[in-house]
Amino acid sequence: MRHTTKGSWTTARLEELGSVTVRCLDLDERMADLAKGMREEVGRMAAATAGARAAREEVRYLGQQRKPTKATLDLVVHDIEADVRKAARFDVGCDTYRAMFPDGLNGLMGVAQGLRTRRLKALVQTLAQATGQEAAAKALADAMAAFEAAEGIYQASRSKSQAATKAVELARASFLANYRLAQATVFARVKDAKVAAALFPDMRTVARSSGGDVTPANPAAIPALPTNPAVQPSLVPPDHINAA
Numbered sequence: 001m002r003h004t005t006k007g008s009w010t011t012a013r014l015e016e017l018g019s020v021t022v023r024c025l026d027l028d029e030r031m032a033d034l035a036k037g038m039r040e041e042v043g044r045m046a047a048a049t050a051g052a053r054a055a056r057e058e059v060r061y062l063g064q065q066r067k068p069t070k071a072t073l074d075l076v077v078h079d080i081e082a083d084v085r086k087a088a089r090f091d092v093g094c095d096t097y098r099a100m101f102p103d104g105l106n107g108l109m110g111v112a113q114g115l116r117t118r119r120l121k122a123l124v125q126t127l128a129q130a131t132g133q134e135a136a137a138k139a140l141a142d143a144m145a146a147f148e149a150a151e152g153i154y155q156a157s158r159s160k161s162q163a164a165t166k167a168v169e170l171a172r173a174s175f176l177a178n179y180r181l182a183q184a185t186v187f188a189r190v191k192d193a194k195v196a197a198a199l200f201p202d203m204r205t206v207a208r209s210s211g212g213d214v215t216p217a218n219p220a221a222i223p224a225l226p227t228n229p230a231v232q233p234s235l236v237p238p239d240h241i242n243a244a
Contacts, residue, residue: 022035055157059158
């Protein structure tokens with residue numbers, strides 16, 4: 001049974017493994033509790049995966065929604081800088097230009113987002129205090145507000161996506177832990193490694209039907225379980241099963 005689980009498998013592959021195992025466990029009524037638990041684990045993992053997928057799609061969508069607001073903000077900044085530079089007779093070293101753009105246009109466009117926001121807010125204040133620049137100050141403030149609103153929504157979606165990805169990791173870990181516990185429990189009940197192994201199929205032998213379901217390649221080959229009363233589960237280490 002070494003080959004039945006791999007932590008490196010994709011979540012979809014683990015879901016497939018869990019679904020096939022549930023069908024195998026359902027072959028014997030004494031394993032009904034294990035089949036139910038495995039089915040619940042598969043359901044939780046599938047739900048977490050779907051949630052993470054939806055969250056990633058939302059991030060991509062909101063990222064696209066944010067782009068126009070950033071483009072508009074950049075355009076407003078460029079237009080204002082061009083007007084100020086023209087008013088300064090293209091002398092970027094004069095007091096008129098340096099008062100508005102102390103670090104030039106690159107000081108607003110080529111810096112980290114946090115620093116850029118602070119500098120743009122300072123520019124809005126400077127423009128508002130300058131004669132004849134009230135309209136430019138308002139246009140820049142409006143463009144900044146639109147971008148910051150879109151950016152806030154986008155960053156919130158990224159945080160949500162990260163939490164959803166973490167939920168998938170936890171669901172995977174829970175599935176793997178419970179899968180190995182089920183292996184140990186089956187072995188403790190039947191006391192026969194071959195019979196136990198038959199209930200945890202080698203995924204290399206699993207056939208896919210045209211409808212997308214997965215079934216054991218040869219269900220009839222699964223040995224019948226012993227008819228003696230079920231033995232209560234014991235904490236048999238998973239490695240003991242895998243060594244069988």
